[in-house]
Amino acid sequence: MKNRKPLSLRVPQPKYRPGDSPDFTGLVVPEAGSVRRPDIGVRPHDIADLAYGMIRVLDSHHRAVGPWDPKLDPETLRRGLQSMLLTRAYDDRMYRAQRQGRTSFYMKSTGEEAVATAASFALERDDMCFPSYRQQGILIARGYPLFKMMCQVYSNPADPLKGRQLPIMYSAKDYGFFSISGNLGTQFPQAVGWAMASAYKGDDRIAASWVGEGTTAEGDFHHACTFAAVYRAPVILNVVNNQWAISSFSGIAGGDDSTFASRAIGYGLPGIRVDGNDFLAVYAATQWAAERARSNMGATLIELYTYRVEGHSTSDDPSRYRPQDEAKAWPLGDPIVRLKNHLIQLGEWDEERHESANKDAVEQVRASDREASALGTLGQAKPSIKTMFEDVYKDMPWHIRRQRQEMGV
Amino acid sequence: MKNRKPLSLRVPQPKYRPGDSPDFTGLVVPEAGSVRRPDIGVRPHDIADLAYGMIRVLDSHHRAVGPWDPKLDPETLRRGLQSMLLTRAYDDRMYRAQRQGRTSFYMKSTGEEAVATAASFALERDDMCFPSYRQQGILIARGYPLFKMMCQVYSNPADPLKGRQLPIMYSAKDYGFFSISGNLGTQFPQAVGWAMASAYKGDDRIAASWVGEGTTAEGDFHHACTFAAVYRAPVILNVVNNQWAISSFSGIAGGDDSTFASRAIGYGLPGIRVDGNDFLAVYAATQWAAERARSNMGATLIELYTYRVEGHSTSDDPSRYRPQDEAKAWPLGDPIVRLKNHLIQLGEWDEERHESANKDAVEQVRASDREASALGTLGQAKPSIKTMFEDVYKDMPWHIRRQRQEMGV
């Protein structure tokens, strides 16, 4: 009876560590256009395969192919490209601002710009987004002033959040952008609640939320999926699988054993996996999910397969845990380059226009930064101290008022 | 643009409410023997269909059929039957004890006895169980003294838990039975941790845990599945789908949209669905999962499809929310009757022996109750008051000692 072999503990390990040469040739990347596009009325159970495939529209010749091609007009594509360029320029500048000591912290979305940008283009302007800290692209795509974003990053007197939040934790209700939380994943079930409220009121607005693949391990992820399924909430639940959660590769979140899109299956939700660096694919998948949601068919879980090109944040040094050239070896390319090539292939863009669009973006960012910096950067100037005691409650209770008095402000 | 139709909120409703005539003819119950039995080395991804089928061994002629027949010898079957009879007799008596005011609370497992009993028979005696409050059958199957269980229910001076726990929240380390918690679901990821510890030590013992279908909505369920998958923990995760969570039908937990076994798929775990009222099926599924776990292949999620025949607890009145005769209409029958009929069909049992086995069980329970009651029931006698201050910490800190002194004990 007791002649059993010893158990052992498995701890998943990434393929490559610093010093290794990353090689992704083994990674199965389906051909663009190869995944079917079911009707939105399909039974989720009947499209389990979509959780394991990968919706891709742009092929290796930069053409848009297959049933998921959203057939966007060139003007829209150009706007999408410009928006991504602006996001990247913004990230670069703010990253440098942090390095220059002008703020405390920053997080880039480099290499993942299509995730936020294409989704914003596919959603309505008044749909409510519950993003993570890596979807600043939404604000930019929706035309939120860079100046205001920067004032928040600098916690200066014009900071709309009055110096209270860590940089990058924007909030912009008028732009359908929910207040970012420092606690991972909490916004996922909140988005479901917002969507339930919209359905409850017979409204026509839907919600969308984003979490990283690492964050899917939080209980909140499960609550979101459960409540979304049970109440058929009009919400799009996005998992941005950028392969890394700070220093932990996606296998630590369970990515070695299944796809994150497949998490949907057990809830009876459709789960679809998308090339997150393909602007057209992200747009098409979001559009499909939005249509379902608006037709009272409920939620969709979308896994956006991408790669975190930069460090997790300005506090991180990725060269300590992954090969320095892993980003370059990443087979899905750069979302900006891919959309640019597509536009060029369409005859609607060229290198010169690209160069000048990029310059425009950089210049726009620089101009906004001048404006924002003029009002002060972190430590130089900030909102009035007495505002620090406001908004804890709608009306200030006695104990906080007395504390404000104690402080003499 | 804004010509969209209004959204609406879906709130799932059960088919039948008090006054309705329940009719389960629409329920798809696969033929006994119809589900394949894959090798334990199978890729979980390749057996997704098992999450939607139902493993059944006993057919309508009471024969054991198909690949999942565990081929147990008649003696084992008889012991299983006796164990279930004892569990039922125990439940009946303790329920009545509560009604007689001899304790505060009780919860029966009537109709679900095979879940705990068959699993106990399939596990090794030193495997660690992390049950919910409805697997008292495990203790009984493992031969834990009824007398001690009753002392716990009565919180009397011989209560092994010293009067501290609500009745039914047993703890028996020596019998591989983890301390029951009042908070639902917490034990699921703890079982994973215990299993990880066993694997870490190169031990050969595995863990098993049980939650109700309602409890699957807790974040802890998700943590359990995630950690079990990532570390390939040697654990069996059981979901007892008895159709009801107090007054909420399984659709409120998401059961209308998918099976609970299918929750496993997204984690890359095998999820198998089993007729929970079929002793042989439960045994076989547990055995399969245990073998996988012992072979370092990791966790299995098992959905046990059954029906909660009685009220949720002595505090509940199910006639307020479901038809009174729903249990009778339930198509999967009674696990005791089904195993009895199988034994009779084998020529290894008969009505008379059954009657006398049942009498034995009732008598055994009665005798234990006499013994336990003699030491006192709730309110009559209890452990010494000073023990109330013990075991908060291993060593009593000063503040608790002073409180004990303040109390004068």
Added chain:
Amino acid sequence: MAYPQTAPGNGGLIMPTMNMIQALNSAMDTMLERDPNVLIFGEDVGYFGGVFRATEGLQRKYGVTRCFDTPIGEGGIIATAIGMGAYGLRPVVEIQFADYIYPAFDQLVSEAARLRYRSAGDFSAAMTVRTPYGGGIFGGQTHSQSPEAIFTHVTGLKTVIPSTPYDAKGLLISAIEDDDPVIFLEPKRIYNGPFNGRHDQPVVPWSKHPASEVPEGYYTVPLGRANILRSGEQMTILAYGTMVYVALTAAEASGIDAEVIDLRTLLPVDIDTIVASVEKTGRCVIIHEATRTSGYGAELSALVQEHCFYHLEAPIERVTGWDTPYPHAFEWEYFPGPERVTAAMRRVLEG
């Protein structure tokens, strides 16, 4: 005695008698009727009407989208309520027992409580979290806890505890109308009648108590205001929930002329009423069921000491649950009953 507190303008009408459950039900009924943005959800609250029956009949009356069951995921319940609050609704959620609020703790602390501040008022989430708390029902350690202290440490939350049917309805309506998240703790031991810890005496129903006269319609009891239930000169007793009856009984039994204050709202607490009383009496006893260390009694003790130091003639005493889990068989050894309170009062008087 501050009972009965008849509704303003009630003009001598005979009012129905309600127990606390009925009063809570009536509050929700009233608000569902008045405000289409009010909706109710939680485990078993829909068709069944809740395990304590507080939402009985509301689904039938208002439909399944206004009062419905949820999955058993307290974190999900609070999170979806936050999302709804951010949308503009006023969700009223039930957590079946206060002991089960912990799985939702992060959503309450990091989200509900912080949203207004961190977004500088851009977003906020009005919501009321109703939950039965406290012991006295042989519920064992996971159906008896009193977690109020931890909520009072979470700035951004309000914490309310009623002690009568009248207050329960009026405070719950105020909570629902409040634009900040409110934790509304219901002392389950007094759902059906006041209870003073004399467990060996016959149960008294609410109908015998003046504060069970509850107006049918809309009225409020403001948050942040305590209620002096008994005025007295010799000492001040601070209590809330079930404990106010223990306090009143101890005051009577001891023959000590104690002023008994029912705090009703723990945060923001009614400091003026507390200070005025202790300045008058010079002595203070604080009672609660929760475990002692870092319980809300600690904050009250600190506040009284800070505000009334020069008036205090004896150490402030805390009479509380012991620092153990709530043990099933030791219900009455654990529950801080009138004898323990009386003993503390005597010490404080002699001190």
Added chain:
Amino acid sequence: MAYPQTAPGNGGLIMPTMNMIQALNSAMDTMLERDPNVLIFGEDVGYFGGVFRATEGLQRKYGVTRCFDTPIGEGGIIATAIGMGAYGLRPVVEIQFADYIYPAFDQLVSEAARLRYRSAGDFSAAMTVRTPYGGGIFGGQTHSQSPEAIFTHVTGLKTVIPSTPYDAKGLLISAIEDDDPVIFLEPKRIYNGPFNGRHDQPVVPWSKHPASEVPEGYYTVPLGRANILRSGEQMTILAYGTMVYVALTAAEASGIDAEVIDLRTLLPVDIDTIVASVEKTGRCVIIHEATRTSGYGAELSALVQEHCFYHLEAPIERVTGWDTPYPHAFEWEYFPGPERVTAAMRRVLEG
């Protein structure tokens, strides 16, 4: 000054200088070496060595099953640790920031803290939960919180906060060896050097401080014992973590002869040391970074008042973080620095 506290039997050997991170690392290294049942896990603690580098090198030294990364699910981390503790291991887990411990709150409160009691000692789960807490690093509201008070309200847990490298190592070893669950809060602001709130002054590294002399091997600092960092006659200052340096600085700057007590363990707190000091000085100031209301200062205030009432010559003062979230740009307005402490000391002296 109670520094340096050289290890017993050290016999004048020259000891290495460690900052607090190195000392914590050394404690874990020591225990991994000594006890095969000790293992370490948490987000990013494995290959990378933790975002604050506390576990650096341990995976390389002891292998991937003894120090490994986890999914980002704090509830799962604590739950699996409980299961391991129940098996007989001594898990040491890291929660990346104390602000992220809330998702695990139910597992800590309802499970880790209660297991021994509810099973009458049949099961228990030794475990240590390490987590960086507190402000001073411009971390904004979700990287700066001080949640210690809520853990002290949870009977069954111990709460420990070191303030020097020497104590950090000795206390962490004691925590790991303790058979009860210990919440081990690390004041992140002083990981690299003591900090007294004078943010405009140059940073001082630990190497300049006597308590950075940390023995290489095994030693313990017992739980439950405070440390008198400065003896004085005029008043007692109770502090822990980063705040002990603020207290020492305020004592020097004010010219007031204050006794500064570093509590080190909050639960069980060293009541004897506190009482002896306040009985001597008759005055008391309590400081912490956490929000004031229902903070641990409330419990300390209540305890001092209860034990030393007749010795107190002035109201006990609390100097704490304000009852707001920790606002990013107002780091130094929020942080209770030496000026606020000095002002309170003057009030208490005059009171």
